[in-house]
Amino acid sequence: MDSSRLKYSTLYLLLGVLLLLSMLAAIRTGAVGITYSDIVVSLAKVFGLHPNTRTEPIIEGVFLYIRLPRVLLCVVIGAGLSVSGALMQALFRNPIVEPGLIGTSSGAAFGAALVFVVGKSFFTQYSELLGTFILPLSAFTFSLIATLLVYRLSSSFGKVTVTIMILVGVAINAIAASCTGFLSYIARDPQARSITFWNLGTFSGANWNSVMLVYAVTIPSIFLVLRYSKALNALLLGESEAGYLGIDTNKLKMRIIILNTLIVAVGTSAVGVIGFVGLIVPHLLRMIKGSDNRFLIIGSALLGAVIMNVADMVSRSIIAPAELPIGIVTSFVGAPVFIWILRRQKGIHSKGGYYA
Amino acid sequence: MLDVKDIVYKIGEHTILNNVSAAFEPGKLSMIIGPNGSGKSTLLKIISNEIVNYSGAVHYDKKLLTKKDKLSISKVRAVLSQESELSFPLTAGEVVMMGRYPHFDFKPSVKDKTICSEALQRMNIEKLKERNYLTLSGGEKQRVHFARVLAQIWEQPEDKYRYLLLDEPIASLDLNYQHEFLRIAKEVALQNTVVLAVIHDINLALQYADLVMLLNNGKLVAAGPPAKVITSENLNNIYGVKCRVINDALSHFPYFIVEQ
DSSP states (O other), rough: OOOOGEEEEEEHHHEEEEEHHHHHHHHHOOOSOOOOHHHHHHHHHHOOOSSSOOOHHHHIIIIIIHHHHHHHHHHHHHHHHHHHHHHHHHHEEEETTTTTTTTTTHHHHHHHHIIIIIIIIHHHHHHIIIIIIIIIHHHHHHHHHHHHHHHHHHTTTTTEHHHHHHHHHHHHHHHHHHHHHHHHHOOOOOHOHHHHHHOOOOOOOHHHHHHHHHHHHHHHHOOOHHTTTHHHHHTOOHHHHHTTOOOOHHHHHHHHHHHHHHHHHHHHHOOOOOHHHHHHHHHHHHHHHHOHHHEEEEEHHHHHHOOOOHHHHHHTTTTTTSSSOOOHHHHHHHHHHHHHHHHTTTTEEEOEEEEE | EEEEEEEEETTTEEEEEEEEEEEEETTTTEEEEEOOOOOOOHHHHHHTTTTOOOOEEETTTEEEGGGGGHHHHTEEEEEEOOOOOOOOBBBBBHHHTTTTTTGOSSOHHHHHHHHHHHHHHHHHHHTTSBBBBGGOHHHHHHHHHHHHHHHHHHSOOOOOOOOEESTTTTTTTTTHHHHHHHHHHHHHHTEEEEEEEESHHHHHHHHHOEOOOOEEEEEEEEEEEEHSSSSSHHHHHHOSSOEEEESSSSSSSSSEEOOO
């Protein structure tokens, strides 16, 4: 099938169906078997209906308080990270950028760990409220600092080539990761102690609070960035050309960096660093049907959610009953794909990039 | 009408442009020529609002150009650079549609789409519309971009002129495309448009320009009809090579050759 002839709407529909199927599959995957009727009955109860069929309370509990929030969180974080990848790639005019490579994710992880560890260990009045709002706020702050540092430091070398940017990213990532490592070393809380939680990501802690918070930030942000898809397309021509087309490029870059950091920071503070999803999803879409950013943003949101669901299913079932951190799965699959993209884009370090 | 007045631009102690003034009229194809480093591209960047920290004034339609009019001016003014850095897979049609970006918010209207196909036709590249831009040859890419800037200023605004700025647009093109480009640029100029091109090839300036501006070391040496500006004396002084401008009875325009 020649995918380039498919209409955008048809593709969105296909991806939407795929998303629903992957969500159903993810809900049914796990130690406790959940049938379709369990799903329907439990949901009906939530919406205040009184269905005739009954469900085991334990199954209903697993569905409503463990599986459903987890799958919903997977969906929104997969969407957020992939949209972020698409945004970063448009902004840096290079298809091999993603939040994990340029400090955005590791900065967020450090910010979250800081509140988690210092807040819990040293403030006795650590409250839910503190956690709910300060945690993402701190993640956002440090994520923004890390991203801007990478951005500024790589600009200080003159032309921002991808090589320079990724090298600076490596350095900033290392600093953030060592700070996070130090925090988990001094932490008392067993979960904060687990360095894998921050650096490899996991959805095992998903609950309705985290679901609500991440949705409340990510979904409006994605709709907001859609407004800039036209301007991001123009930016692909180069900064001067975008300016000739009436776009204030400095304002655009700042807004995109802030919205992007917001999406990544809130997601990372909930589930830790999950790499490579943001890199691969927009790339796949580009191969299917071009680089129009409107399509890439909507498509990344849908396909990213599907892929995150699948990755989480793998991480839950591959060594069941134990669970693999999802970051291991995404990096194991993603890193080779990254190398493959690099090889396909020969000479990318000399082309693209931009002058600062 | 496009006016530049007393433009001075310095980088540190180094003066790039020194008190340059000029006026470019619609209906004429104007060209800026001069050796490397004479400041011709810089002048075009000042006119196109890309460099803003200069002293002096640029007037479009007697209205002073400021930092803020990016969007409003982009509806009547298009700029074509020598090379674009586009390195993502987009179709040629999508690239041309970018020229209509200043005219719509989210979705292109039927009119925008019509204008794009007309611009593609004008450049004779309708068959490239669905092709991936990255697979095109250098000449084809530049024609796609020319179609894009044509689409950007396709419509004649009421009581306003249109402006087309070309920064060495043909340097990397084959002979036939160079002439095709300049013929179209001249046609566009005749439709109430100010067309200003920075150009390297002096013979092309002699053949196509209605007005030539000769820059050297950031200063305006001469401006006027090509035959008055491009003289063997001026060329000898500025380029330091012995030249002869020939007025051949057989050709309709003068040309020049470099003598041993």
